[in-house]
Amino acid sequence: MMYEDDVPPENRVDLAYSGLDLFPEHLSEKADRIQSLHLNNNRILVLPRAVSLFQELRHLDISANGLTHVSGELTHLPNLRTFIAKNNLLEDGALPKELGRCLSLQVLNLSGNGFMEFPEQIEGMAGLRALYFGANRLRTVPSEIKHMSRLEILYLGGNQISSLPLEVGSLSSLMSLVLCDNRLESIPPHLARLRNLRSLSLHNNRIAALPSEIIALRNLTELSLRGNPLVVNFVRDLSYDPPTLLELAGRGVKNSGIPYGEGDVPPNLYRYLSLARKCPNPKCTGVYFDARVKQIKFFCNIYA
Amino acid sequence: MAGMDVEMRGNAIDEMLKKKRDLNPLPEPETLDDLVQGLKIIFQDNEINVEEVNEYMSKYKTNAREWYKYAKFDHHRYTRNLVDQGNGKFNLIVLCWGEGQGSGIHSHSDSHCFMKVLDGTLDETMYSWPSDSEDERELQKTETHSYGKDSVAYINDSMGLHRVENSSHTNTAVSLHLYSPPFDMVECFDQRTGHRKKVRVTFYSKFGQRTPFPDQGPTCTEQADVARTGCTSVETLEPENN
Numbered sequence: 001m002m003y004e005d006d007v008p009p010e011n012r013v014d015l016a017y018s019g020l021d022l023f024p025e026h027l028s029e030k031a032d033r034i035q036s037l038h039l040n041n042n043r044i045l046v047l048p049r050a051v052s053l054f055q056e057l058r059h060l061d062i063s064a065n066g067l068t069h070v071s072g073e074l075t076h077l078p079n080l081r082t083f084i085a086k087n088n089l090l091e092d093g094a095l096p097k098e099l100g101r102c103l104s105l106q107v108l109n110l111s112g113n114g115f116m117e118f119p120e121q122i123e124g125m126a127g128l129r130a131l132y133f134g135a136n137r138l139r140t141v142p143s144e145i146k147h148m149s150r151l152e153i154l155y156l157g158g159n160q161i162s163s164l165p166l167e168v169g170s171l172s173s174l175m176s177l178v179l180c181d182n183r184l185e186s187i188p189p190h191l192a193r194l195r196n197l198r199s200l201s202l203h204n205n206r207i208a209a210l211p212s213e214i215i216a217l218r219n220l221t222e223l224s225l226r227g228n229p230l231v232v233n234f235v236r237d238l239s240y241d242p243p244t245l246l247e248l249a250g251r252g253v254k255n256s257g258i259p260y261g262e263g264d265v266p267p268n269l270y271r272y273l274s275l276a277r278k279c280p281n282p283k284c285t286g287v288y289f290d291a292r293v294k295q296i297k298f299f300c301n302i303y304a
Numbered sequence: 305m306a307g308m309d310v311e312m313r314g315n316a317i318d319e320m321l322k323k324k325r326d327l328n329p330l331p332e333p334e335t336l337d338d339l340v341q342g343l344k345i346i347f348q349d350n351e352i353n354v355e356e357v358n359e360y361m362s363k364y365k366t367n368a369r370e371w372y373k374y375a376k377f378d379h380h381r382y383t384r385n386l387v388d389q390g391n392g393k394f395n396l397i398v399l400c401w402g403e404g405q406g407s408g409i410h411s412h413s414d415s416h417c418f419m420k421v422l423d424g425t426l427d428e429t430m431y432s433w434p435s436d437s438e439d440e441r442e443l444q445k446t447e448t449h450s451y452g453k454d455s456v457a458y459i460n461d462s463m464g465l466h467r468v469e470n471s472s473h474t475n476t477a478v479s480l481h482l483y484s485p486p487f488d489m490v491e492c493f494d495q496r497t498g499h500r501k502k503v504r505v506t507f508y509s510k511f512g513q514r515t516p517f518p519d520q521g522p523t524c525t526e527q528a529d530v531a532r533t534g535c536t537s538v539e540t541l542e543p544e545n546n
Contacts, residue, residue, distance in 0.1 A: 086474050087474050111403070111474040112474035134404070155403065155404075157403065157404045157473045175379065175380070176379045178404055180404050181473070198379075201404055221380070222381050224525075
């Protein structure tokens, strides 16, 4: 496994696929040597308090057990770096309230469970580097996620997320953001602040347009967009009614700031000039009178 | 008549192969090493029986301990890890797919391609070749398949293009690929337009050693070069209706 390289083989215990019904507390006799424990694919329904006996534990994998409850004693492990509990039966409230006290935790994998709400206690985990929360039932991501300042990997694929808080853009350490197979209709332009982002997975969502600023991300080399209703073609024929000479003259006066008073122009023109409206495009400092440009933002077809 | 010749020739080759194997049976592929040895024997000949390779690769039952050293994952994309160069006749490569990772739509350089799943599940979506005309048209999906542990799939250019992906959000996937003759360039296709680009395929590791490639260039994941081309939003013009 990717994360286990810091543990010599003799300090790893592999009891995966072993038909266990209970957490193997008896192993605590050798607890001073057990740094990595694989308990995935058994029938351990509860991670009990006895887990705190394993004070040297750095990596714990208890995936695919039908686990419904994680004891708070987990947070008493001073060296725990990796906790993997994917493909279990964990739901809202199953995690210990004090999980945030686990300061050593760097990798947390809760994919394939039944969470509907992003657990509050995770929001404060400023030391967490990787959070895997795929295939749950999340509908939103809390703005408090901005506190997870060390987060490098955020996996949220396969949920029911329909919008992202702009605070995701504050996760300055983020290198990999996975949002595929959700219900996103748009992406906040604040994601363009993720200078370290190398991969962004957006396929199979409901995104109609992407903020163009995302393209500026220099480190972004992997981007998936398929399965989104991105508008495909440029509108090629631009047919419109040109503004009148009156309109053009009026714009000229206003945009150039040519000073005029009531006596300088005929009353009807004076009245006309007072009708100038500011262009709704915040980047445009111009005014218009009757002919208005209606903005439709869409996305070009350079992307697959 | 030409069709008959091809069939007769095919039968002659099968006869010859059968005699060869009766004299010198292939080793049972009980380990990955056995499999490699057997494949080297098979590919000594110039004529390859696709069915035979398929069956032979199916016989090997995946054992993570044997391919563990090639199973190097990357957070951002799938990896290609060279196992053996088959005496120049083929490349045997372990591909590692993280959760949600997939390839772009690609062709196979006129080579035979076998894929055996060693762990997890891989989904394949096949597409027809785009037409030769200038039109931009979306690629047509033809078939989809899902391959579980130990299953073997085969593709060559005459069958079309495909995309392979690990659709799971919880489990990784590992596959063993045999490409004969070996190639280092593929064509990668844009699903919406049918446009193609040549992409050099590189190795993440060789023989178990990580081999970083100085400048990746475009890769055959979905759209690696998107960030470079740039795009801005566009305004249309519409008269205001008072």
